[in-house]
Structures are given as structure tokens and as C-alpha cells.
Amino acid sequence: MNQSTFTLIQNTPLTASVHELKLRGDCSAITVPGQFVQVSLPGKFLRRPFSVCDWTEDTLTLCVQRNGSGTEALCSLPAGTELDLLTGLGNGYSTRHVTPIPLLVGGGSGVGALYSLAKHLCDRGKVVTAALCFRTAADVYYVNQFKAIDAQVYVYTEDGSMGEQGNALDALELTHSQLFACGPLGMLAALDANEELDAQLSLEARMGCGFGACMGCTIETADGPRRVCADGPVFPGGVITW
Amino acid sequence: MVNTNVTLCGLELANPVIPASGTFGYGLEFAKLYDINCLGSFSCKGTTLEPRFGNPTPRIAEGNAGMLNSVGLQNPGVDAVIAEEFPKLAQVFRKPILANVCGFSVEEYVAVARKFDACDQVGWLELNISCPNVHGGGMGFGTSCDSAAEVTAAVKAVTKKPLIVKLTPNVTDIVSIAKACEEAGADAISLINTVLAMRIDLKTRKPVLRNITGGLSGPAVFPLALRMVWQVYEAVQIPILGLGGVSTSEDVIEMMLSGATAVGVGAANLRDPFACKRIIEQLPAVMERYGITDLKSIIGGAHHG
Missing domain, CATH: 2.40.30.10 (Translation factors)
Structure with a gap:
């Protein structure tokens, strides 16, 4: 730090x-x-x-x-x-073992947060599928940025006003592969309900310090209490108690 | 050359700066950032007999010139602290620490205190009878003279180490509680813990904190803490660890003039992880600016003449 x-x-x-x-x-x-x-x-x-x-x-x-x-x-x-x-x-995503066609799912303000990961994976020759999910067309951003790095971009809006009508869960149909997701907690929880997924989920939290001292942003996990700021914000699928 | 040394209950500190319990973990996060041996000492995260998750989130909110927390004493339990955190701390910190003792019954305070009493790394016990975020314990003991005295006496009976009792400002008369603790055997008083507070989210029209209330800390409470240190200094003979909103070297000096022998730094560590290092580094120059050569000579200085 x-x-x-x-x-x-x-x-x-x-x-x-x-x-x-x-x-x-x-x-x-x-x-x-x-x-x-x-x-x-x-x-x-x-x-x-x-x-x-x-x-x-x-x-x-x-x-x-x-x-x-x-x-x-x-x-x-x-x-x-x-x-x-x-x-x-924070820890960031683990990119040591990534399948050839990873799926990135971003929701709302989490979309931009996936950009550097997409860029990093594209640079390494991965075929990145990026599902960018928004409430409505007026909320859509960063589509061109993801396209410019040669990610396969799919836009979802809840009301269908741009791209496909749907949400993050619909994006899971694009490819059965390793999942990297960032977005609202409700979206991440819904994705995490798919137990067979190999997933890394980036959480948001109301933080105090941001570096592990205040214990303000703790979540419950299968491995015990974890600080979103210092132990996360990226957690593997299947460990968080939602 | 100025002298920043002070003595707290017979143990010498290179300077009066002590990061406050709950804002410094068990020291390890900060030891990654700077050599924490520059500190006078520090007070470890409040520790209970059993592991605790604490309160549901959100448990952090903002105030004007401060912050609220309702963490609720998250800690891994005293056995894990001694077995896992203390050995790691020993690698990075050579000085005795304040072990912050929490509980939900007199028996639990005593049990935690006994375990910390056996640790060489522990210089002082800080008895936390002032946490506003737990029910059926914590602040419950610190809001009446009788219960404060009872838990102080019970813990004093099982420890050879100096006992510092940490008081809550959420009372009608902090002076009478401080005196009760002194009579029950406290070797020092630390004050203040956080001030009971709340925020409401205008969009949801609900309290921001899941716990509804939390403890306010940060610069907003500094004048309040300073006033309480002043009042307690006038009433007790034992030393005071003064804290509450201290963020600068000037605040340290002001707190000592009010009556503090040592000075805690809390919320400032969370906003600025290097806050204590900066305060300690700037202290000699600020002392010189105000004509102070020996820091301990100013303790309670504003009361005289």
C-alpha cells in the first residue's frame, strides 16, 4: 500500500x-x-x-x-x-490459472471495475466474454472500451432498452467457464447460488479504513469472518455466507 | 533537544502516543507500513473470552469531522490472540502493549484478564467497560459507579500488571465513575471511548447502521474528550490516558495540558494509516514551538495558576 x-x-x-x-x-x-x-x-x-x-x-x-x-x-x-x-x-483477482475462454460479468458500477482484468486477460491471449449488465439503456457505459480490447461484448438491460433483455444470471448461458464478476451484492449472491461455477466475486462494502484495521467491512464466510478490504475484495465462489 | 518520555504506571514510554484499541488491530497491518517501534505503545483490539463476529453490517458511517462504528468487538477470542496474534506481533514490536480486556460478565472479564496477565508482551491491562456497541456487557459496566467498581476490583485481584480502566463518555457524571474505579484499585483511567450516536439515510429513511446506533469518534469529539480529561484530572490521583479525536501533535500537547499522562490516537489511524508516525515525528518541533523541553512537565499544566 x-x-x-x-x-x-x-x-x-x-x-x-x-x-x-x-x-x-x-x-x-x-x-x-x-x-x-x-x-x-x-x-x-x-x-x-x-x-x-x-x-x-x-x-x-x-x-x-x-x-x-x-x-x-x-x-x-x-x-x-x-x-x-x-x-x-485489496487482493485483486487471481489470474494464475485462467481457462482459455473466461466469462466476465459486470453489473452497474461493477462494469468499469472489470476493465483492467479484461485487458490483462486479452493481452494474455484469452478469449474474453464480457457480459455488461445495466438497468436501462441510459446507464450503459464502457461498451466501446471493452470492444476496443477485443473482448466479446454482450450488453444486458433489465428493461431490454439496449442489448438483450435480461440480467447477470442470463449471461451464464453464454459460456460454461470460469467466472469473474463484479457488481451489486444481490447480483453476486444470485451468481454464487450456481454451485458448480468456478467463480471469483469482487464485493463492494461500506468501509472504514480500507486496509484491515477497523473490522468495519467484515463478512461471514465458510472459513470464518473475513475483511472485504484486506482479505478481499475478491472471494472465490461458494465460500460467502450471503 | 527535547524530551518526549513519559511514565505510565511505572513503565517508561519513549513518547506518549498510543494507538487506541479497535483502530490498530493487533498491530500487524500497520507494521507492514512503518516501523511501529516508534510508538509509545499501542492498545490491542478489544478481546473477549470467545471469538466474536460482532454486529451485522453496515457497521461504519460518517459523521461531520468524524465517523461512527458499530463493529461490536469482533475478535478471535483471547486464546487465539495469545496463540496466534502475539507471536506475530513479537516479530515486529519490541515494547509492552496494552491488552484491551472485554467481557459480558465480571467472570468473563476476570478470565480474559488472567490469561493476558500471564503474557510477557502485555505491559498494562486496559479494562474496556465502555464499548457502546454490545448489549448486556461493555458499556453496561461503565455507566454506574457500583458496577464499574465491582469489575475493577475483581480484575485487579487477578493481575500483577497495572490496570487501566477505560471509561465511556455516555454517562451523567464521569467524575464519580472515575473516582469509584480509583477507589476499587485502578492504576490509571483511560477516556474517552466513543460517543453514542447515529445517522439516518435520507433515501431509505432508515438508520445507516444495522445496529441503529454506533460510537462517534474523530476530531468531532476532541473538545468533549478534552473537557472530560480535565474534570477527571481534578478528581483523581492516578494517571490518565487521554483520547478522543486526537489527530495532530498539537492535540497531543493540548490533551496533556488538560491532564493526560499518555495520549491515545484512534480514528485518525483509520483515515491516515501513517497518522501516529507523523504525530510522533512532528512532536519535537511542535514542542519547541511552544517552548516545551520536557513533555512530562506539562501534564495537567493548564490546571495550575
């Missing part, structure tokens, strides 16, 4: 509620897709955790959903703003 100052270099609205933020700073602590950062916001005591959507040595991309006053404030910051970040948090 690193603590350092980042500079916001680009703040782009992708939909009415999701912004893509590009920041410049030292990303050396980020080592694996699926890790997250904690962003300190002016006037807020607690940092806000966000999945890393993409990173290079010195640039960081986050997709931020406007959810409350903190994320609202973050999405309205102009380029040039300096922000204090903790980087390189």
Missing part, C-alpha cells in the same frame, strides 16, 4: 450518474487487476473506496457512481485538483 498525492487530469461523465476520472500519480503499489484505492475527499472524514478500472505506471482510471454527497463532490471536481490516495489495496 502507498499513500500519495494524485492530480485529477480528466473528469468525464459517462452517464447521468457515472463519471470516469483519470488521475496522475504513483501507481507502483497497484500490482493486480481487481485491487482498489481509497480516496480522501475535501470535507469528508472517511475515505471512499473505488475499484481500479485501469492503470499505468503513472495514470489511474476510476469509474465513480454518484451515490451520495461524497461521490457527488468527487464527480464535480475540476481537472487539476489534488487528491490524497491510498493505492494498492
Whole structure:
């Protein structure tokens, strides 16, 4: 984990509620897709955790959903703003043994969080199937980004206003393969109900510290209590007590 | 050269800074980030006889200039702490620690205290009779003079180590409770634990915390903690470990002027994992700025003259 100052270099609205933020700073602590950062916001005591959507040595991309006053404030910051970040948090996905045709399922704000994993797997010659699931057409983002890295993209909307009508569970019909998923807890729980799946699930949680000290984000698992921030946020399928 | 040494119940500390229980785990997360031997000491996560998951989530919320938690004493139980956490801690921390003792009955406090009393790594026992997030224990013992004195005396009887009793601010008269603990044999008082609080989510119109209430900590409570340390200092002879919202070296000095011999740092560690390191590094320069050469000489300094 690193603590350092980042500079916001680009703040782009992708939909009415999701912004893509590009920041410049030292990303050396980020080592694996699926890790997250904690962003300190002016006037807020607690940092806000966000999945890393993409990173290079010195640039960081986050997709931020406007959810409350903190994320609202973050999405309205102009380029040039300096922000204090903790980087390189969480375990990230395990990519040592990945089948040739992995299935990535993202829901809502979890879609962007799967991008760096998709990129990483495509770079390694995997045929990535990316199922991007949203409530309605107006919520859809990042489809072109996934297409640009040659992922096989399938869009699902609950109301059928774009792509297929359906949700994350329908995406399971695309391929019976290793699953990587990020999205709302309800979506992950529904996916995890399919016991035969070889899955890695990235959880979101209301966190205090983000690095394992406060025990604020603990979940119950088959192996005992686990901290989403420090033991996760990625957990294997079949271990979480939903 | 300034002197940052203080003495807490006969044990010397290189500086008064002590990360507060529940904000520093068993030290290992922070030891990965910096050499925690720079600390005066630290107080380990509140520990009960049996393992506890704690309260259902969400159990973290934000306040203005602070945070609320309703973690509810998640811990692996005293036996696992001693068998697994302490040996790992010994690899990275050479100083005696404060073992934070929790319970739901006098018998449980005594049983946990007996086990910690046998550990060389433990310098002090910190008796937590002030957790606002558990029912039928914790704060229940710290809200009346009689029950606070009863558990203090019972634990004092089974330990050779200095006994620090940690008090809750959620009472009508903290001074009388501090005096009751002193009379029952406490060697020091630590205060304050968190302040009972809540938040409501405007979208769902429900409390943010599943437990409904939680404990408020952070800069918001600093003036409140400072006032209570002041009042208790006037009433007891034993030393005070002052804590509540301390975030800077200046806060440390202010807390000591109010009467604290040592100073806890809690929520600041969660917002800034390097908070204690920074406070300790900046302390000599801040002392010089205010003309302080020997830190222990200022304890209670605001009360005199």
C-alpha cells in the first residue's frame, strides 16, 4: 500500500450518474487487476473506496457512481485538483490459472471495475466474454472500451432498452467457464447460488479504513469472518455466507 | 533537544502516543507500513473470552469531522490472540502493549484478564467497560459507579500488571465513575471511548447502521474528550490516558495540558494509516514551538495558576 498525492487530469461523465476520472500519480503499489484505492475527499472524514478500472505506471482510471454527497463532490471536481490516495489495496483477482475462454460479468458500477482484468486477460491471449449488465439503456457505459480490447461484448438491460433483455444470471448461458464478476451484492449472491461455477466475486462494502484495521467491512464466510478490504475484495465462489 | 518520555504506571514510554484499541488491530497491518517501534505503545483490539463476529453490517458511517462504528468487538477470542496474534506481533514490536480486556460478565472479564496477565508482551491491562456497541456487557459496566467498581476490583485481584480502566463518555457524571474505579484499585483511567450516536439515510429513511446506533469518534469529539480529561484530572490521583479525536501533535500537547499522562490516537489511524508516525515525528518541533523541553512537565499544566 502507498499513500500519495494524485492530480485529477480528466473528469468525464459517462452517464447521468457515472463519471470516469483519470488521475496522475504513483501507481507502483497497484500490482493486480481487481485491487482498489481509497480516496480522501475535501470535507469528508472517511475515505471512499473505488475499484481500479485501469492503470499505468503513472495514470489511474476510476469509474465513480454518484451515490451520495461524497461521490457527488468527487464527480464535480475540476481537472487539476489534488487528491490524497491510498493505492494498492485489496487482493485483486487471481489470474494464475485462467481457462482459455473466461466469462466476465459486470453489473452497474461493477462494469468499469472489470476493465483492467479484461485487458490483462486479452493481452494474455484469452478469449474474453464480457457480459455488461445495466438497468436501462441510459446507464450503459464502457461498451466501446471493452470492444476496443477485443473482448466479446454482450450488453444486458433489465428493461431490454439496449442489448438483450435480461440480467447477470442470463449471461451464464453464454459460456460454461470460469467466472469473474463484479457488481451489486444481490447480483453476486444470485451468481454464487450456481454451485458448480468456478467463480471469483469482487464485493463492494461500506468501509472504514480500507486496509484491515477497523473490522468495519467484515463478512461471514465458510472459513470464518473475513475483511472485504484486506482479505478481499475478491472471494472465490461458494465460500460467502450471503 | 527535547524530551518526549513519559511514565505510565511505572513503565517508561519513549513518547506518549498510543494507538487506541479497535483502530490498530493487533498491530500487524500497520507494521507492514512503518516501523511501529516508534510508538509509545499501542492498545490491542478489544478481546473477549470467545471469538466474536460482532454486529451485522453496515457497521461504519460518517459523521461531520468524524465517523461512527458499530463493529461490536469482533475478535478471535483471547486464546487465539495469545496463540496466534502475539507471536506475530513479537516479530515486529519490541515494547509492552496494552491488552484491551472485554467481557459480558465480571467472570468473563476476570478470565480474559488472567490469561493476558500471564503474557510477557502485555505491559498494562486496559479494562474496556465502555464499548457502546454490545448489549448486556461493555458499556453496561461503565455507566454506574457500583458496577464499574465491582469489575475493577475483581480484575485487579487477578493481575500483577497495572490496570487501566477505560471509561465511556455516555454517562451523567464521569467524575464519580472515575473516582469509584480509583477507589476499587485502578492504576490509571483511560477516556474517552466513543460517543453514542447515529445517522439516518435520507433515501431509505432508515438508520445507516444495522445496529441503529454506533460510537462517534474523530476530531468531532476532541473538545468533549478534552473537557472530560480535565474534570477527571481534578478528581483523581492516578494517571490518565487521554483520547478522543486526537489527530495532530498539537492535540497531543493540548490533551496533556488538560491532564493526560499518555495520549491515545484512534480514528485518525483509520483515515491516515501513517497518522501516529507523523504525530510522533512532528512532536519535537511542535514542542519547541511552544517552548516545551520536557513533555512530562506539562501534564495537567493548564490546571495550575
